[in-house]
Amino acid sequence: xxxxxxxxxxNTIWNLWTATEVKIGCLFSILWxxxxxxxGGVDDQIQALVILVSLDILTGMVASCKxxxxxxxxxTRGLCKKAVMFLVIGLGVLLDSAMHTHMIRxxxxxxxxxxxxxxxxxxxxxxxYGQYIPNFIRNALAQIAREKHVEKxxxx
Numbered sequence: 532x533x534x535x536x537x538x539x540x541x542n543t544i545w546n547l548w549t550a551t552e553v554k555i556g557c558l559f560s561i562l563w564x565x566x567x568x569x570x571g572g573v574d575d576q577i578q579a580l581v582i583l584v585s586l587d588i589l590t591g592m593v594a595s596c597k598x599x600x601x602x603x604x605x606x607t608r609g610l611c612k613k614a615v616m617f618l619v620i621g622l623g624v625l626l627d628s629a630m631h632t633h634m635i636r637x638x639x640x641x642x643x644x645x646x647x648x649x650x651x652x653x654x655x656x657x658x659x660y661g662q663y664i665p666n667f668i669r670n671a672l673a674q675i676a677r678e679k680h681v682e683k684x685x686x687x
Contacts, residue, residue: 570617571624576640583647584613590654597658616643649675 570577595601623636652664653672
């Protein structure tokens with residue numbers, strides 16, 4: 532090895548990233564560690580739920596833009612609901628740990644996955660592709676929407 536080549540290698544490694552890139556990388560690493568710990572590890576169930584959440588957000592934004600009804604307040608409220616969903620899953624992890632089981636987290640993830648899938652189907656219907664959704668599912672979604680509307684009126 533030539534003299535000074537080790538110094539050149541070290542300088543090359545140090546110059547790969549700027550200080551800002553290192554700080555951002557550290558921040559995202561900490562956030563990822565917190566998320567991973569919160570949800571009890573990123574397994575297939577969490578990956579599926581994250582995909583469903585992403586599809587729900589995407590289809591919801593496209594549907595609201597198509598109907599010219601996009602509102603940042605509604606989008607923010609929806610994102611807050613998604614964050615609370617993952618906090619509830621974290622609560623399930625704690626309960627499972629306290630009771631030495633592995634079912635509460637799984638039940639929470641399953642329930643939220645069903646809710647997300649229904650929301651995606653609602654958004655697909657709003658986009659004008661409802662003909663691809665079976666009628667019994669569309670009827671059930673319409674009934675749920677009516678019940679939500681009645682509950683909102685009662686709360687006022």
